Amino acid sequence: MSHKATNWLSDIPADRLSASEFRVLFHLCDCHNPSQGCFPTQGYLIEKTGASNGTVNNALNGLEEKGLIKRHQSRDGVTKRQKPTHYILGFEMGEAQEPTPKTGDGKGPKPSPKSGDGAVSKKRGEPSPKNGGGPSPAHWRVTCKEPVNNQTPADAAAEKPMFFTSDEVNEALQVARHVRQGGTVNAKAIPLRVRTCIVARDLLDSAERSAAGIC
Incomplete structure (x- = not known):
């Protein structure tokens, strides 16, 4: 999750979001990459929020109606297949580039539908906090030094x-x-x-x- 996404989410009044909207928006922010954008699949959001497909759809519709997100859908110019949905978060609406037919995001390499981090490897590994993707699996080790008891x-x-x-x-x-x-x-x-x-x-x-x- 980028710092901009974190700070933007923390500034949204609690009474403006339902519980399901907050969970969906949290995972959208968690998948946000400053240079590549945000491209999680519907299945990814369902898995991470633990909500049903209908609940996720209702939350996304509610977030869009409140002006907190925009969804941009496009098709590949060659295959005509639909590309992963590009989620534009509220804080970047004035600066976000429209996805292009070639890259899908107007900036860099084609992002992975699951991670939204621009990975080009054929192996679709889980996103990490370092590369700006989604939540890290529980078995990953924290690389920072464990704080001692007297640390602030x-x-x-x-x-x-x-x-x-x-x-x-x-x-x-x-x-x-x-x-x-x-x-x-x-x-x-x-x-x-x-x-x-x-x-x-x-x-x-x-x-x-x-x-x-x-x-």
Whole structure:
């Protein structure tokens, strides 16, 4: 997930989205790649959200009606087969390029329908947080150093590289939205990596973090 997508999603008021719309939008943001765009398949969204095909369709329709996404569909100029849907997120609507018949996204190599990350390998591996694709499988190892007990989120965020799982990002987004809407949190009960994600991705400013005890 790109920083722009993360920050944009965290700024959307909670009461503007239904639960299913938030889950679908979260996974669209998770598949967003700044240079390649967002091209997850319907099956991928169903698998990751755990929702039915009808629920995902209703969520996508709702998100489009609210102006949070646009869907662009096109066909291959040679085979006439439909290409993967290009999802344009709200924050990029003023800058996004239309997909071209040659590349499918107007910028780089043809993206993988499942990962949306522009991979050209015939092996369709799962997307990773590093390449801007979707959520990482649970068996992948986190490459950053495990924080010790006396580290603060700011200390941990300073370590490079710092990658977060989709579950950690999702929880960090929910905490940030709750705080921004005036809610209170028990900072000690929030896992250190979730607090570190909030700091590393600037989901809350320094004043908001200090007030919430997330330092």
